[in-house]
Amino acid sequence: MAAGRSAGGHRGLGLRPGQSGPANAAALTAPEASEAKASSSTTDHSKLEALDKDFQTGPEVTKACLTCHTEAADQIHKTKHWTWEFVSPETGQRLGKRNIINNFCVAVSSNEPRCTSCHIGYGWKDGNFDFASKENVDCLVCHDTTGSYKKFPTGAGHPNYASKEWPPKSGKMRPPVDLKKVAQNVGPTSRQTCGACHFYGGGGNAVKHGDIDSSLGKPDKDLDVHMDAEGLDFACSTCHRTDAHAIQGSRYTTVAADTDGMVVPGKGNDERATCRSCHGERPMKDEKLNDHTDVVACQTCHIPAFARGGIATKMWWDWSKAGRKIDGKPVVKNGKGEVVHSMKKGQFAWAENVVPEYRWFNGEISYTELGDRVDPETGVEINSFGGSADDGKSRIWPFKVFKGIQPYDAGTDILAVPHLFGKDPDAYWKSYDWNRALSAGMQSVGYSYSGELGFIESEMSWPITHMVASKDDAIACDGCHAREGRLKDVAGIYMPGRDSLKPVDLAGWALVSLVLAGILIHGVVRVFSAIKRS
Amino acid sequence: MSRIYLFKRFERFWHWAQAALILTMMLTGFEIHGVYTLLGFETAVSTHTTTAWALIGLWAFAIFWHFTTGEWKQYIPSDKPGRIFAMAKFYAWGVFTGDPHPYKATPERKHNPMQRLTYLGIKLAVNPLIWITGLLYLFYNSWGGVLAGADLQIVAVLHTVGAFLMLAFLVAHLYLITMGETLFAQLKAMITGWEEVKE
Numbered sequence: 001m002a003a004g005r006s007a008g009g010h011r012g013l014g015l016r017p018g019q020s021g022p023a024n025a026a027a028l029t030a031p032e033a034s035e036a037k038a039s040s041s042t043t044d045h046s047k048l049e050a051l052d053k054d055f056q057t058g059p060e061v062t063k064a065c066l067t068c069h070t071e072a073a074d075q076i077h078k079t080k081h082w083t084w085e086f087v088s089p090e091t092g093q094r095l096g097k098r099n100i101i102n103n104f105c106v107a108v109s110s111n112e113p114r115c116t117s118c119h120i121g122y123g124w125k126d127g128n129f130d131f132a133s134k135e136n137v138d139c140l141v142c143h144d145t146t147g148s149y150k151k152f153p154t155g156a157g158h159p160n161y162a163s164k165e166w167p168p169k170s171g172k173m174r175p176p177v178d179l180k181k182v183a184q185n186v187g188p189t190s191r192q193t194c195g196a197c198h199f200y201g202g203g204g205n206a207v208k209h210g211d212i213d214s215s216l217g218k219p220d221k222d223l224d225v226h227m228d229a230e231g232l233d234f235a236c237s238t239c240h241r242t243d244a245h246a247i248q249g250s251r252y253t254t255v256a257a258d259t260d261g262m263v264v265p266g267k268g269n270d271e272r273a274t275c276r277s278c279h280g281e282r283p284m285k286d287e288k289l290n291d292h293t294d295v296v297a298c299q300t301c302h303i304p305a306f307a308r309g310g311i312a313t314k315m316w317w318d319w320s321k322a323g324r325k326i327d328g329k330p331v332v333k334n335g336k337g338e339v340v341h342s343m344k345k346g347q348f349a350w351a352e353n354v355v356p357e358y359r360w361f362n363g364e365i366s367y368t369e370l371g372d373r374v375d376p377e378t379g380v381e382i383n384s385f386g387g388s389a390d391d392g393k394s395r396i397w398p399f400k401v402f403k404g405i406q407p408y409d410a411g412t413d414i415l416a417v418p419h420l421f422g423k424d425p426d427a428y429w430k431s432y433d434w435n436r437a438l439s440a441g442m443q444s445v446g447y448s449y450s451g452e453l454g455f456i457e458s459e460m461s462w463p464i465t466h467m468v469a470s471k472d473d474a475i476a477c478d479g480c481h482a483r484e485g486r487l488k489d490v491a492g493i494y495m496p497g498r499d500s501l502k503p504v505d506l507a508g509w510a511l512v513s514l515v516l517a518g519i520l521i522h523g524v525v526r527v528f529s530a531i532k533r534s
Numbered sequence: 535m536s537r538i539y540l541f542k543r544f545e546r547f548w549h550w551a552q553a554a555l556i557l558t559m560m561l562t563g564f565e566i567h568g569v570y571t572l573l574g575f576e577t578a579v580s581t582h583t584t585t586a587w588a589l590i591g592l593w594a595f596a597i598f599w600h601f602t603t604g605e606w607k608q609y610i611p612s613d614k615p616g617r618i619f620a621m622a623k624f625y626a627w628g629v630f631t632g633d634p635h636p637y638k639a640t641p642e643r644k645h646n647p648m649q650r651l652t653y654l655g656i657k658l659a660v661n662p663l664i665w666i667t668g669l670l671y672l673f674y675n676s677w678g679g680v681l682a683g684a685d686l687q688i689v690a691v692l693h694t695v696g697a698f699l700m701l702a703f704l705v706a707h708l709y710l711i712t713m714g715e716t717l718f719a720q721l722k723a724m725i726t727g728w729e730e731v732k733e
Contacts (some may be wrong), residue, residue, distance in 0.1 A: 508698030
């Protein structure tokens, strides 16, 4: 765990990881407790009367938290963690988890109790959730230090308060959470608390991002030079700093080219979620390498591959193969234990150590929104990225490109929202009837389904920025400066080693060949005439 | 037979050091251009850059030497075009029929009229092309003023043109030096400084 930092909301105490303070670490009972560093907080929560209760539910704990942290719920209410909504200032598009359609589990609407097990609140089980409720803010999911607080996968954000079986029919029981213990041991966020949701985005470990999975819980230096548990031991919040619970560095507003230089107090911009906010514009010893920073994002060379932590990331998801068993089995795994077919979800492909795709990126992302016309001939780009060699604000970035096949309404040519989860017969995972699932799903977002089922190829791209390798493992020059290098498809720049002007090369070699041929002929004639003369 | 001292010690040092540097730059240069892989891109670039600076240093001395000794006059083209014609005729015909070499070198006029013209062309056209584009290439990221926004491709392509011209010269040069008084007379002269000439 990342001790030594102030609790969320108390930003900027100037304490670095590793710096010790008054000890209440003895109170920790998590497995990591033995290696936990002393907390520097001025409050020992186990001494607070408000927390010395046998809490029955999460919201009861939140009420207790709010007796001291009076503004915390209001702060959370303004964040994407709570609203799952984001309006892009560039495109005006209404985005966020609540609105976008992706090519993983497609959409939240009508599937809330399942998806919202990663919401920072309690009880978002359908379209009627009260977003103004303070007590429904879940403080513990981010501030737990015991490792024992887990939202129940289908509990709409609640942990299980009684012993409960998971996965269903597995015979494995999840013990109830000890809310008092968790509440009395709250502390700063950590790789574990952030990871509890973000490692598992897309419905499982390593599924979504490619550069974020549970291997970052306790990474070594090879996997991530900053998070290295034995070294710098960064928490997520070391870079993704917070102000009033708002977290810096969102994918929705990616800073593709940070030209503000290092973050220094008084300089205005205190955004630290970019490489350059700490490393500056020209951080390398070799000036020729520094000359690259106006074209290439740091990540492009310093993250040679993603899914490097020994856990494969999902690269392909074909929903059209769902609803059937293979050889009588609803779930088929490959030799490595990765699920490659699931009756519920379709067909998957996984990969480790994936070389990213590279594109110009200027920070502008636009999404194919619900209701946008899609073309089954060309497929659909779930999101597309702005940028070019000459707009002055782009860098070449690495991307995970996630492809798949997903349902769409072939009658109206728009992407479809499937109702997947639920006990009702419309839910796809109950009846395996796409028409019923799409009808219910579309209705939940105010659309009516034409009844014409189609499947469309789709592609969604994810900028890669985590799993930063140590500098010795950065991509060497010839990774890109080669005829068939990593950047072979990146247009708009002349790259030595990759590019040449073909006619000039042809003319050059022709000239050299002509001279050579002339010499050969001249030499042969010379030799024969010399022999003849003698 | 008599011997004349054609190439002084500095001149020979300059020639061979330059030859070694240019060969290295050609080898690394065409690797950087993506023609083959030999040292690896990174080593090729650093070697190319280091030898470039070494060659610039050598040149500074050579130019100084040429002007202080008056040797620069060796590259003034012959004022008699007929002499160039005579040289061309020798290379195209005389060398096959066993004609005597039409040019008698002296320390004051050590290069034949065709050499004079070729070396002048290299010094006034090919070298500046390579050096100007090479330095621009090297300092690409510091371009400002009129160059700001210019395309690296133009510079890179012109640099490549220079490299091909230099390679063509090198190939021709290696052959033409065998057409002195004897096969190795000119090579020997550039090594020892002395050339044997017929009376």
